[in-house]
Amino acid sequence: MPVRLPSVRHCAVLLSAVWALSACTLFPVADDAPVARKLAALPSADALLLGEQHDAPAHHAIERETVEALAARGRLAALALEMAEEGNDTTHLPANATEAQVQTALRWNDKAWPWADYGPAVMAAVRAGVPVIGANLPRARMKDAMADVSLDAQLNEAAREAQREAVRSGHCGLLPETQIGPMTRIQIARDRAMAQAVLKARQPGKTVLLVAGAGHVLRPLGVPQHLPxxxxxTSVRLLAAATADDEGARGYDATWRTPPLPAKDYCAGVKAPARP
Structure with a gap:
C-alpha cells in the first residue's frame, strides 16, 4: 500500500504550520456554484491542482465534474493522480475502454484507493480521449527516497520542519524520532514525482489536472515547490467544513467548501507498538 497519512489530521497540521510561508490569494466563489463557474473564476494555468480530503464523497464528485468541464472546453491535457504510481497510464487505451482495462493500465490498488470513489473521474477522462497518468512515487523507490539526504534540500528550513511535523502528527505521534527524517523524505519525493508527472503532461493552451490529497498541493511545501x-x-483546496479558516486558506489559491463530515479521530484505537 502507498504511504498515506490520515488526510484530515495531516492537512490540519500542515495548515497550522505553514500559514506564514505563503501569500497566495484566495479567489472567492459561492460554495454552491456549479464547478464550471468555479473554474471560470480561476486564472488560466498550465496545471490545476485539486487537493481533496480522501474520504469526502463530495470531493470525488467535484473531481469528476472538473474533468468533464475542462474536457468539454477542450482544455484538459491530462488527468494526473496521486492514486496511481508513476509509469502507469491509459495513453494506449481507446476512449471506449472498459473499466477493467483502465484499472489494469493504471495498476489500480482498490484497497488503498476505492475505485468507486475515483473511477467516475478517471472514466470521464478516458471517455473524453484524455490520458490518465499515475503521478505518485512508486513504492519500489520509497526505500531509496528514505535514504536520499539530497531531498532535505528540496524545501527551505521552515517548510521542511512543517512537513516533519505533519509526518509526526500524521502517524499519531507513534513514529520513533529517528524515522521522522526518512519519512519526511518520502513525502518530499512523492511531491516531486507528482510535479514531474504534471510537467511531462504539459500541453500549450491546456491544463493538466492533478488530483491529490490537500497536503500535497500546498504552495509553500507541496507539489508547487517542485515546478519551475x-x-x-493554480492550487485549490477542497474543504469539507462549515467555514473556511483564513489561516489555512493562505496555502492555496482558492478553497472550495463542501458540506462538513462528522468529526473523526483518525488516531482513535491506534496503539504504540509493544516494546520488547
Missing part, C-alpha cells in the same frame, strides 16, 4: 517558476499553477 514559469509554470503557471
Amino acid at each position: 517558476s514559469d509554470f503557471k499553477v
Whole structure:
C-alpha cells in the first residue's frame, strides 16, 4: 500500500504550520456554484491542482465534474493522480475502454484507493480521449527516497520542519524520532514525482489536472515547490467544513467548501507498538 497519512489530521497540521510561508490569494466563489463557474473564476494555468480530503464523497464528485468541464472546453491535457504510481497510464487505451482495462493500465490498488470513489473521474477522462497518468512515487523507490539526504534540500528550513511535523502528527505521534527524517523524505519525493508527472503532461493552451490529497498541493511545501517558476499553477483546496479558516486558506489559491463530515479521530484505537 502507498504511504498515506490520515488526510484530515495531516492537512490540519500542515495548515497550522505553514500559514506564514505563503501569500497566495484566495479567489472567492459561492460554495454552491456549479464547478464550471468555479473554474471560470480561476486564472488560466498550465496545471490545476485539486487537493481533496480522501474520504469526502463530495470531493470525488467535484473531481469528476472538473474533468468533464475542462474536457468539454477542450482544455484538459491530462488527468494526473496521486492514486496511481508513476509509469502507469491509459495513453494506449481507446476512449471506449472498459473499466477493467483502465484499472489494469493504471495498476489500480482498490484497497488503498476505492475505485468507486475515483473511477467516475478517471472514466470521464478516458471517455473524453484524455490520458490518465499515475503521478505518485512508486513504492519500489520509497526505500531509496528514505535514504536520499539530497531531498532535505528540496524545501527551505521552515517548510521542511512543517512537513516533519505533519509526518509526526500524521502517524499519531507513534513514529520513533529517528524515522521522522526518512519519512519526511518520502513525502518530499512523492511531491516531486507528482510535479514531474504534471510537467511531462504539459500541453500549450491546456491544463493538466492533478488530483491529490490537500497536503500535497500546498504552495509553500507541496507539489508547487517542485515546478519551475514559469509554470503557471493554480492550487485549490477542497474543504469539507462549515467555514473556511483564513489561516489555512493562505496555502492555496482558492478553497472550495463542501458540506462538513462528522468529526473523526483518525488516531482513535491506534496503539504504540509493544516494546520488547
